[in-house]
Amino acid sequence: MTDQSIARRNMAVLTAAQALGGASPPIVMSLGGLVGQHLAADPAWVTFPVSLFGVGLALGAPPAAFIMRRHGRRNGYLLGALFGVASGLVAAFGIFIASFWLFCIGAFTAGLYGSYVQSYRFAAADGAEGDLKAKAISWVMVGGLVAAVVGPQLVIWTRDAVPGTPYVGSFLSQAALALLVIPVLLLLRSPPAVVQSGAGGGRSLGQIMRVPRFILAVATGVVSYGLMAFVMTAAPVAMVNAGHSVDSAALGIQWHLLAMFAPSFFTGRLMGRFGKERVAAVGMVLIAVSAAVALSGMAVANFWLSLMIMGVGWNFSFIGATAMVTDCHTAEERGKAQGANDFFVFGATAIVSFLAGAVLNTSGWQAINWLLFPPVALILAPLLWQAARRSAPPSI
Incomplete structure (x- = not known):
């Protein structure tokens, strides 16, 4: 197999994973x-489990990158899958015995699992060259389209599987899915091009983090993922508080997730044609539009439409940011650069998801959406400037 053939094979494996x-x-x-909301003693703590999920993502990213750099992508991902199995079992048991803190431990462990899953998008670019790199990232994200259907549907189908303890079945199904991913990951192969000379090769992390394009890529990822998590964390609780059913809230998240991943079929081509920065900038504008829709009413349609627009905006901005990161490092530097990127992205996600509960409890759903506009404006300006700079003809 050539490097490109292995890259294409891995695209298929990682999409399934x-x-x-x-x-x-x-x-x-x-x-x-x-x-x-059911287990926490203080209403301000209702989104704390989701916050701990984000903490697990952030804290898990650097060691996950280190483990994969030392022992290979496949071995690292198999370890991550074991975290996934454990997280579902612990969370389910926490709900079963009505222990808020045990459930929180399960959510944190799910975040550790997620730190490996999130790096699938980077692994897809290993050994890929030219336009295939952006397409590989985009296509692996297509796997999220299936996940967008599977996850919320499992919530609905298995929510009452254990009589008298709602949601235990949902987290048991989460553990089962993590178990099923193990044989898929065994099919992953390492392209010869990604064999590295050592863990310390290339520039230091400090040098990489001082590169303006890397700073912009990380900031774009932080803002896009952070704002999406901020809204997604609060939306189900806000919908139930507004008098809508739990099933409506779960379906709203499903529509949101479908919108997050469905554009991945063509996001790679859009980046190839218009540039990564332009696509990311359009995503930021759509995030602002989603806030405007949410502010226009509290009907189910407002929630669902705003979540769908937010999903498309996240897709463009986050995949654009991911592709920008891959342009900022060499093969020797990728573990450091990608681990640092995910640490900042998911660290910010943990913070805003915790804040979402407090803001929702004290100020309401509208305050959540008003807070989206300043960070969008802050990141949109340098994205547009960078896009214009890269498309400008060279000076004579």
């Missing part, structure tokens, strides 16, 4: 606040 592993975050994020 994403379809299974990517179903875990929707389960945690759609149910974490609702379970927290």
Whole structure:
């Protein structure tokens, strides 16, 4: 096999793995606040399990990158899958015995699993060259489209599987999906091009982090993922508080997730034609539009439409940011650069998801959406400037 052939094979394997592993975050994020509302003694803590999921993502990213750099992608991902199995079992048991803190431990462990799953998008670019790199990232995210259906549907189908303890079945199904991903990951292969000379090769992390394009790529990822998590964490609780059913909230998250991943069929081509920065900038504008729709009413249609627009905006901005990161490092530097990127992205996600509960409890759903506009404006300006700079003809 040539390097490109291995890259294409891995694209298919990682897309399937994403379809299974990517179903875990929707389960945690759609149910974490609702379970927290039932188990937490203080209403301000209802979204704390979702926050701990984000903490697990952030804290798990650097060691996950280190493990994969030392022992290979496949071995690292198999370890991550074991975290996924454990997280579902612990969370389910926490709900069964009505222990808020044990459930929180399960959510945190799910975040550790997610730190491996999130790096599937980077692994897809290993050994890929030219336009195939952006397409590989985009196509692996297509696996999230399947996860967008599987996760919320599992919530609905298995919510009452254990009589008298709602949602235990949902987290048991999360553990089962993590178990199923193991044989898929065994098919992963390492392209010869990604064999590295050592863990310390290339520039230092400090040098990489001082590159303006890397700073912009990380900031774009932080804002896009952070704002999406901020809204997604609060939305199910806000819908139930507004008098809508739990099933409506779960379906709203499902529509949101479908919108997050469905554009991945063509996002790679859009980046190839218009540039990564332009696509990311359009995503930021759509995030602002989603806030405007949410502010226009409290009907189910307002929630669902705003969540769908938010999903498309996240797809463009986050995949654009991911592709920008891959342009900022060499093969020797990728573990450091990608681990640092995910640490900042998911660290911010943990913070805003915790804040979402407090803001929702004290100020309401509208305050959540008003807070989207300033960070969008802050990141949109440099994105547009960078896009214009890269498309400008060279000076004579």
